[in-house]
Amino acid sequence: xxxIVCVKETPLAESEVIISKDEKSVDRDALTxxxxxxxxxxxxxxxxxxxxxxxSVTVIYAGQSEDVLWxxxxxxxxxxxxIDTETSFDGRSTARVLADVIKNRDHDxxxxxxxxxxxxxxxxxxxxxxxxxxxxxTIVTDVRVENGKVVVERELEGGTGERLELEMPCLLxxxxxxxxxxxxxxxxxxxxxxxxxxxxxxxxxxEYASLVRLYRPPVSLAEMIEGSPSDVAExxxxxxxxxxxx
Amino acid sequence: xxxxxxxxxxRKGEIxxxxxxxLNLSSSIPGETTCVILGKDIGGMAEEISKKADRVxxxxxDSLENFNSELYWVALExxxxxxxxxxxxxxxxxxxxELAPFISERIDAPLATDIVKIEEVNxxxxxxxxxxxxxxxxxxxxxxSDTYVITIRQGxxxxxxxxxxxxxxxxxxxxxxxxxxxxxxxxxxEEVGVDISKADIIVSVGRGIEDEGNIxxxxxxxxxxxxxxxxxxPVIDSGWLPKERQVGISGKTVKPKLYLALGISGAFQHIVxxxxxxxxxAINRDPEAPIFQVAHYGVVGDIFDVVxxxxxxxxxx
Numbered sequence: 307x308x309x310i311v312c313v314k315e316t317p318l319a320e321s322e323v324i325i326s327k328d329e330k331s332v333d334r335d336a337l338t339x340x341x342x343x344x345x346x347x348x349x350x351x352x353x354x355x356x357x358x359x360x361x362s363v364t365v366i367y368a369g370q371s372e373d374v375l376w377x378x379x380x381x382x383x384x385x386x387x388x389i390d391t392e393t394s395f396d397g398r399s400t401a402r403v404l405a406d407v408i409k410n411r412d413h414d415x416x417x418x419x420x421x422x423x424x425x426x427x428x429x430x431x432x433x434x435x436x437x438x439x440x441x442x443x444t445i446v447t448d449v450r451v452e453n454g455k456v457v458v459e460r461e462l463e464g465g466t467g468e469r470l471e472l473e474m475p476c477l478l479x480x481x482x483x484x485x486x487x488x489x490x491x492x493x494x495x496x497x498x499x500x501x502x503x504x505x506x507x508x509x510x511x512x513e514y515a516s517l518v519r520l521y522r523p524p525v526s527l528a529e530m531i532e533g534s535p536s537d538v539a540e541x542x543x544x545x546x547x548x549x550x551x552x
Numbered sequence: 553x554x555x556x557x558x559x560x561x562x563r564k565g566e567i568x569x570x571x572x573x574x575l576n577l578s579s580s581i582p583g584e585t586t587c588v589i590l591g592k593d594i595g596g597m598a599e600e601i602s603k604k605a606d607r608v609x610x611x612x613x614d615s616l617e618n619f620n621s622e623l624y625w626v627a628l629e630x631x632x633x634x635x636x637x638x639x640x641x642x643x644x645x646x647x648x649x650e651l652a653p654f655i656s657e658r659i660d661a662p663l664a665t666d667i668v669k670i671e672e673v674n675x676x677x678x679x680x681x682x683x684x685x686x687x688x689x690x691x692x693x694x695x696x697s698d699t700y701v702i703t704i705r706q707g708x709x710x711x712x713x714x715x716x717x718x719x720x721x722x723x724x725x726x727x728x729x730x731x732x733x734x735x736x737x738x739x740x741x742e743e744v745g746v747d748i749s750k751a752d753i754i755v756s757v758g759r760g761i762e763d764e765g766n767i768x769x770x771x772x773x774x775x776x777x778x779x780x781x782x783x784x785x786p787v788i789d790s791g792w793l794p795k796e797r798q799v800g801i802s803g804k805t806v807k808p809k810l811y812l813a814l815g816i817s818g819a820f821q822h823i824v825x826x827x828x829x830x831x832x833x834a835i836n837r838d839p840e841a842p843i844f845q846v847a848h849y850g851v852v853g854d855i856f857d858v859v860x861x862x863x864x865x866x867x868x869x
Contacts (some may be wrong), residue, residue: 317684317685319685319759319817320759320817320838321684321685322838322840323684323685323687323688323840325688332684332688395683395690395692397653397663397665398656398657398662398663420649423684423685424683424684424685425683426666426681426682426683426684426685426686427665427666428644428649428665428666429653429663429665431653432649432650432652432653432654432657433653433656433657433663435654436653436654436657436658437657440732441622441732441733442733443650443733444646444649444650445646445649445650457736459739460646460650461646461802462563462646462738462802463563463568463645463646463801463802464801464802464803464804464805465740465741465795465796465798465802465803465804466563466738466739466740466741467738467739467741468618468735468736468737468738468739469735469736469737469738469739470733470734470735470736471733471734471736472732472733472734473732473733476732476733482785482786482789483785483788483789483790486790486791512695513695514662514663514694514695514697515662515663515664515679515692515693515694515695516692516693516695517690517691517692517693518678518690518691518692518693519690519691520683520688520689520690520691521688521689521691522688522689523682523688523689523842523845524845526844526845526847526850527845527848528834528844528845528846528847528848528849528850529848529849529850530844530849530850530851530852531849531850531851532852535853535854535857535858535860535861536861538851538853538858538861538862539858539861539862539864539865540865542833542849542851542858542862543862543865543866545831545833545849546777546810546866549809549810549831551753551777551809551810551831552777552778552866
């Protein structure tokens with residue numbers, strides 16, 4: 307079972323987002339970056355499937371940093387590939403670059419995160435599958451490989467799910483919470499750095515969507531309560547009383 | 553006038569509200585709406601949709617009973633070719649996320665997902681969407697194309713349009729000989745413990761609770777307020793609270809008298825599930841947390857400082 311996992315480097319949810327003067331980018335120095343949360347679940351799932359069924363896990367990343375690849379290798383990926391290019395808000399060009407590399411490699415299963423926290427698109431996985439012409443399923447919360455087929459559970463709205471069966475090779479976009487990603491130590495990452503990262507180049511593609519500007523949402527209407535924790539608690543109790551909640 | 557093709561969303565015999573929100577798009581982009589509904593025994597739903605659409609195209613077949621992107625595409629391909637719409641709209645939902653990127657790739661159309669606004673600027677289509685964990689917005693320009701594919705964020709296109717009473721046309725459908733993706737069954741959640749959707753007071757915890765051991769703090773506060781504890785996705789994902797306690801799109805929708813959000817950043821998937829609460833109070837260390845966009849009162853601070861003080865005061869009465 308050869309499994310390919312696409313990963314991306316994104317800011318952690320708690321990162322401070324500062325928009326640059328030209329409104330075209332955010333200040334990277336203010337961001338704490340790491341493997342995109344959903345991709346981490348996808349990688350963990352791939353490693354678990356490999357541990358059960360054998361085979362290999364190859365991680366592919368399009369971008370400039372190698373940190374996410376070292377971390378992926380430390381988690382248990384066998385091979386790491388970096389495509390030397392910049393990605394943007396346009397999911398299409400990212401998907402084309404990734405699909406171009408994937409199509410030349412053996413793959414029974416491709417896993418991606420459901421979405422990335424920076425663009426919030428949830429496009430790239432399905433686009434890759436569409437380019438490659440293979441079946442796919444999104445928002446996957448359970449994967450079982452049985453007799454050359456994959457049975458998955460997809461998350462729908464309101465707590466409901468659905469079970470689907472797919473032929474292989476196929477692509478799955480993984481929802482958070484599907485597993486508990488393993489912890490990676492600093493030592494583990496150090497050891498991983500003895501492995502090699504394959505670096506490939508890619509042509510710059512035309513974009514289907516280009517950024518006009520970044521901007522802040524309208525100012526919050528919430529009344530902010532300030533003061534010491536004790537002042538805040540006092541004010542909150544007052545509000546509860548006024549509203550007849552206590 | 554643009555031609556807007558809306559793909560209706562329904563599940564288990566019920567139209568999903570996002571369908572009508574998509575039909576409201578004609579108030580953002582002046583246009584004529586054609587709503588395609590695919591399924592089995594959908595005559596009643598088609599009638600209901602026709603009140604708000606200029607036209608309805610209905611395709612009925614046993615194989616279309618449950619959503620399957622492969623079969624939907626077979627039915628839609630023909631319709632898209634005939635209609636040649638300017639915009640194809642789906643919801644940014646379990647269905648739209650599965651289908652929209654596929655359509656856009658097959659017809660080589662620009663794709664914009666999870667949008668909250670669409671407009672025409674100097675003849676170009678511009679869309680707006682939240683990026684960077686919902687903290688800021690991006691305005692994107694889509695490249696010139698005969699057709700654009702979009703998915704809309706639920707709850708954002710609320711400006712209702714006048715009744716239309718469009719005609720319903722029926723089209724035939726022949727399923728393909730073989731398919732590579734099969735629907736097996738729905739998986740329903742197990743209902744055991746507390747039903748949070750019935751609670752008047754909810755103390756809800758997010759990533760900021762940091763550790764399973766700290767759930768106790770929320771429980772203590774909930775007890776002092778005579779409420780229940782719920783959580784946002786990261787807390788459920790970590791297994792610190794059972795799935796039935798999840799508030800949001802993939803969990804429960806709640807409208808309590810008090811929703812106290814502790815360390816919840818406020819992803820839109822969460823906000824959709826709690827924004828109609830009567831009183832929302834959010835405590836979060838991050839002053840940029842999107843939860844403050846929907847809260848009535850906000851506290852920028854550490855829940856581990858504020859909550860113990862609050863419990864103490866409530867216990868004193």
